[in-house]
Amino acid sequence: MPTRVIMPQLGESVVEGTVTRWLKVEGDSIEEFEALLEVNTDKVDTEIPAPASGKLLKLYVPEGTTVRAGTLLAVIGQQGEAVPEAEAEPPQAPPITSAAAVTTPVPAAGVEPTQADLGFISPVVARLAREHNLDLHQVRGTGVGGRITKKDVLAHMESRPAAPWESPSLGELFRPTEEVFGAGVAASAGTTGAGELLQLDAVRRAIAEHMVRSKATSPHVTTVMEADMRRVVAHRQAHREAFDREGVNLTYTAYFAAACVSGLRAVPMVNASWTEQGIRLHPQIHLGIAVSLGEQGLIVPVIKDAGQKSLLGLAQALGDLAGRARARKLQPDEVQGGTFTITNHGVSGSLFATPIINQPQAGILGVGALQKRVVAVESRDAAGTVTDSIAIRPMVYLTLTFDHRILDGALADAFLGKVVETLQTWGP
Numbered sequence: 001m002p003t004r005v006i007m008p009q010l011g012e013s014v015v016e017g018t019v020t021r022w023l024k025v026e027g028d029s030i031e032e033f034e035a036l037l038e039v040n041t042d043k044v045d046t047e048i049p050a051p052a053s054g055k056l057l058k059l060y061v062p063e064g065t066t067v068r069a070g071t072l073l074a075v076i077g078q079q080g081e082a083v084p085e086a087e088a089e090p091p092q093a094p095p096i097t098s099a100a101a102v103t104t105p106v107p108a109a110g111v112e113p114t115q116a117d118l119g120f121i122s123p124v125v126a127r128l129a130r131e132h133n134l135d136l137h138q139v140r141g142t143g144v145g146g147r148i149t150k151k152d153v154l155a156h157m158e159s160r161p162a163a164p165w166e167s168p169s170l171g172e173l174f175r176p177t178e179e180v181f182g183a184g185v186a187a188s189a190g191t192t193g194a195g196e197l198l199q200l201d202a203v204r205r206a207i208a209e210h211m212v213r214s215k216a217t218s219p220h221v222t223t224v225m226e227a228d229m230r231r232v233v234a235h236r237q238a239h240r241e242a243f244d245r246e247g248v249n250l251t252y253t254a255y256f257a258a259a260c261v262s263g264l265r266a267v268p269m270v271n272a273s274w275t276e277q278g279i280r281l282h283p284q285i286h287l288g289i290a291v292s293l294g295e296q297g298l299i300v301p302v303i304k305d306a307g308q309k310s311l312l313g314l315a316q317a318l319g320d321l322a323g324r325a326r327a328r329k330l331q332p333d334e335v336q337g338g339t340f341t342i343t344n345h346g347v348s349g350s351l352f353a354t355p356i357i358n359q360p361q362a363g364i365l366g367v368g369a370l371q372k373r374v375v376a377v378e379s380r381d382a383a384g385t386v387t388d389s390i391a392i393r394p395m396v397y398l399t400l401t402f403d404h405r406i407l408d409g410a411l412a413d414a415f416l417g418k419v420v421e422t423l424q425t426w427g428p
Helices: 123-131 150-159 202-217 230-245 252-266 311-326 409-424
Strands: 003-006 016-022 035-041 044-049 054-059 066-068 072-077 220-228 272-275 278-281 287-289 340-343 363-367 371-380 386-403
Touching: 035 072, 035 202, 123 150, 150 202, 220 409, 230 252, 230 386, 230 409, 252 287, 252 311, 252 340, 252 363, 252 409, 287 311, 363 409, 386 409
Parallel strands: 287 340, 340 363
Antiparallel strands: 003 072, 016 035, 016 066, 035 044, 054 072, 220 386, 272 278, 363 386, 371 386
């Protein structure tokens, strides 16, 4: 009896995945638990092992296809065994000649399209339809059985005629230009000259979709402060060896994470999300930490229950998550559920930036490069006389980009001020 290979549910809130690479082809022999394919879910690549030994008799889902959990991916058995037929394609709907020919409205906020209307519609596809005012009856589904996938929706959005008020398409956002890729590399769309078209992989498409959606979803405002890191630098120098003996690399990011925990406790509204029913305050602090994957973009693993961790615990979690992120060994659940995000763009020399919010969070902290600068400082003698002087101090710019629907400037500045205070008064 052939063994079916089914798309697993790779996380509590993960309902679909993209087949990025088959590691075997039809006719290959495979052993039980040997890696069969790679699946991408929200920028996390996961190897799916074979559930049985035998020959790979049939592949049903090509690379680059997004399918929901429970979908038949392949069949493993013995040579000559019968394999089930792929699900038949549904009859094609008549072509839509104009917008007036469409009578089914876009689902309203909070109303999901039904299976009777369009077949199975994943939460991701339904959300995109609501946010971008799409009629899913105009989207051609390429998933199993004609199901509409996120990839189909993004492709449909790219193909729509651009209007003056619309956000640029993903193709426009990531078109190679001389400014980005150097002289001689220019946009190739619509021209016959030399050029290079960089294909979008699953990770880059996910990043693009998240960024465009975030800017279209919430009004972004950024506030900037700077912090004197003298006490943090001294503390790190005094304790690095002790942390090393515990097998933990004490980075400055651990201090920023601890300072954010203090800020989120002082101003709980920053640890919140916007919903149509109201502002949802999160009881736990789950810190997302942006990790660079080089040319492949960023990924944001989450330190769960960061508010319950010491500096050692935060540093340990940071090292573990960042290392496994770069090695592509994260689990899908480890990039889900963040309530606030930190991005340390200063590691590449950037002084300050205005990062984009990781939806549906209320804000994101940008950390600039630690840089010695000349600053004016006050000193007070025993008699209480204040004297101004010039000193060289290790300084850092901190930026908080926040959702103005949730936070006003006063609350945002109160949070960022608490972060600065925590760093500047760090204990021995």
